[in-house]
Amino acid sequence: MTRTENINTALLSPVITLPVMEHFYTIQGEGFYQGHAAYFIRLGGCDVGCVWCDVKESWDAAAHPHFTIQSLVEQVKATPATIVVITGGEPLMHQLDALTDALHAAGLQTNIETSGSSPLSGNWDWLCLSPKKFKAPLPEVVAVANELKVIVYHKSDFAFGEKFAAQVPAGCKLYLQPEWSKADTMVPLIVDYVKEHPQWELSLQLHKYINVP
Ligand SMILES: C[S@@+](CC[C@H](N)C(=O)[O-])C[C@H]1O[C@@H](n2cnc3c(N)ncnc32)[C@H](O)[C@@H]1O
Numbered sequence: 291m292t293r294t295e296n297i298n299t300a301l302l303s304p305v306i307t308l309p310v311m312e313h314f315y316t317i318q319g320e321g322f323y324q325g326h327a328a329y330f331i332r333l334g335g336c337d338v339g340c341v342w343c344d345v346k347e348s349w350d351a352a353a354h355p356h357f358t359i360q361s362l363v364e365q366v367k368a369t370p371a372t373i374v375v376i377t378g379g380e381p382l383m384h385q386l387d388a389l390t391d392a393l394h395a396a397g398l399q400t401n402i403e404t405s406g407s408s409p410l411s412g413n414w415d416w417l418c419l420s421p422k423k424f425k426a427p428l429p430e431v432v433a434v435a436n437e438l439k440v441i442v443y444h445k446s447d448f449a450f451g452e453k454f455a456a457q458v459p460a461g462c463k464l465y466l467q468p469e470w471s472k473a474d475t476m477v478p479l480i481v482d483y484v485k486e487h488p489q490w491e492l493s494l495q496l497h498k499y500i501n502v503p
């Protein structure tokens with residue numbers, strides 16, 4: 291190959307990087323995959339602004355270092371993980387096609403945690419939609435949800451959840467998860483609600499009870 295061909299190839303395939311706040315191998319604490327080993331990649335940047343967000347340090351994308359997709363895949367491959375969870379921040383603020391292609395090429399399962407409020411990108415084996423009042427999910431994301439996880443901060447959140455339960459695909463799993471600081475008062479309401487509406491399940495943030503990341 292000539293020197294010119296080398297330069298052109300480099301120009302045509304720019305190295306893609308993403309801002310990463312943290313990445314860690316742990317137990318999925320929430321929802322359908324609760325209890326399963328999973329490698330989490332937390333991307334920086336969120337424009338939703340949930341008042342009760344438990345990871346506000348993620349919001350400013352510029353505060354987090356960029357990692358190449360190749361280096362992220364290598365970090366995952368250094369563990370026995372088979373499931374990778376892309377979270378944030380709001381991961382769909384980034385174009386994620388190249389990331390999920392690279393994870394799939396490495397034989398890994400791609401899961402995402404998203405508010406659905408930015409355009410859909412990436413190819414997902416499992417999409418967990420957690421809709422927010424602060425910035426509504428887009429119909430294109432609601433349409434492909436495998437799991438709907440509604441955070442219950444106030445009793446009005448049951449009706450908010452039902453609005454999206456009517457829009458997700460048939461077979462989508464339905465979870466009610468107490469907002470962490472309100473768990474003592476919201477868990478009894480969720481238990482009563484689930485008993486009356488057994489299509490819903492309770493999701494607790496298991497990792498916070500057992501003190502793992
Ligand atoms: C930090 S968010 C990141 C992914 C995406 N921005 C989203 O909100 O789905 C990950 C999950 O944690 C949930 N979550 C955030 N703060 C919480 C809190 N204080 N109590 C319970 N769940 C919370 C979100 O609803 C979401 O399901």
Ligand SMILES: Nc1nc2[nH]cc(C(=O)O)c2c(=O)[nH]1
Nearest residue numbers: 317318319320377403497503
């Ligand atoms: N163990 C564990 N499970 C999780 N499930 C969703 C999380 C998230 O922040 O997206 C999360 C997290 O931060 N830790």
Ligand code: SF4
Nearest residue numbers: 336338339340343379
């Ligand atoms: S959308 Fe997710 S990351 Fe963004 S503020 Fe809400 S809970 Fe936090």
Ligand SMILES: [Mg+2]
Nearest residue numbers: 344345377503
């Ligand atoms: Mg979390």
